[in-house]
Amino acid sequence: MTKSRDDEQDPKRSGHDPGRRKFLKGVGIAGAGAAITDHLWTEADAKETQATQNTVSGETKIVLDVNGQKRTVQVEPRTTLLNALRNNLEPAVTGPKLVCDMGTCGACTVLLDGKPAYSCLVLAVDAANKKITTAEGLGTPENPNAVQAAFVEHDALMCGFCTPGFVTTISAYLKKNPNPSLAEVREACKGNFCRCGTYPRVFEAALAAAKASQA
Numbered sequence: 048m049t050k051s052r053d054d055e056q057d058p059k060r061s062g063h064d065p066g067r068r069k070f071l072k073g074v075g076i077a078g079a080g081a082a083i084t085d086h087l088w089t090e091a092d093a094k095e096t097q098a099t100q101n102t103v104s105g106e107t108k109i110v111l112d113v114n115g116q117k118r119t120v121q122v123e124p125r126t127t128l129l130n131a132l133r134n135n136l137e138p139a140v141t142g143p144k145l146v147c148d149m150g151t152c153g154a155c156t157v158l159l160d161g162k163p164a165y166s167c168l169v170l171a172v173d174a175a176n177k178k179i180t181t182a183e184g185l186g187t188p189e190n191p192n193a194v195q196a197a198f199v200e201h202d203a204l205m206c207g208f209c210t211p212g213f214v215t216t217i218s219a220y221l222k223k224n225p226n227p228s229l230a231e232v233r234e235a236c237k238g239n240f241c242r243c244g245t246y247p248r249v250f251e252a253a254l255a256a257a258k259a260s261q262a
């Protein structure tokens with residue numbers, strides 16, 4: 048039977064209570080930020096968000112700034128940004144993928160104010176005052192950004208589940224470091240996993256994108 052959106056968000060109905068949810072409840076988003084690698088959305092960012100966030104209960108309407116568009120969406124306080132994007136927005140934004148749902152794989156990576164973040168570890172309400180960029184916001188099939196174009200050219204994907212996360216992470220990293228070494232690219236990608244093992248081509252594509260951007 049296919050799980051409904053609500054089932055996916057309701058631990059009782061889905062039959063599991065992911066550790067991540069207890070984790071978020073227990074330590075809050077600041078702790079979650081600390082658990083992510085240092086190039087991601089930082090603990091300081093999270094604390095700043097916490098300081099400005101009012102208490103929310105029940106369903107609430109929030110406005111998310113997604114890829115330059117203001118999108119109104121109804122969420123619960125516990126709704127993650129990943130779920131809000133994929134399941135609550137209409138039409139959905141499905142670039143960020145749900146794989147581990149616990150902050151270990153990077154498939155759900157989005158940019159929050161330009162910094163990579165695991166959207167499965169961010170509450171939607173905490174993202175309401177941030178600029179959210181997903182792989183869709185980086186380029187289009189007709190007009191891909193340099194990283195997207197390099198992924199295609201270098202065949203840097205197999206199943207593609209990890210790809211939007213890598214593309215997003217690398218696109219943000221090349222803005223910070225336009226001429227990275229292979230070691231630096233590997234380090235920048237340490238929060239993204241590829242179960243198909245396409246790492247060599249992913250890194251090759253990242254270096255090619257850097258080169259292309261400088262040409």
Ligand code: FES
Nearest residue numbers: 148152153155167
């Ligand atoms: S789905 Fe968010 S890190 Fe894996």
Ligand code: FES
Nearest residue numbers: 205206241242243
């Ligand atoms: S291409 Fe399949 S997980 Fe990376």
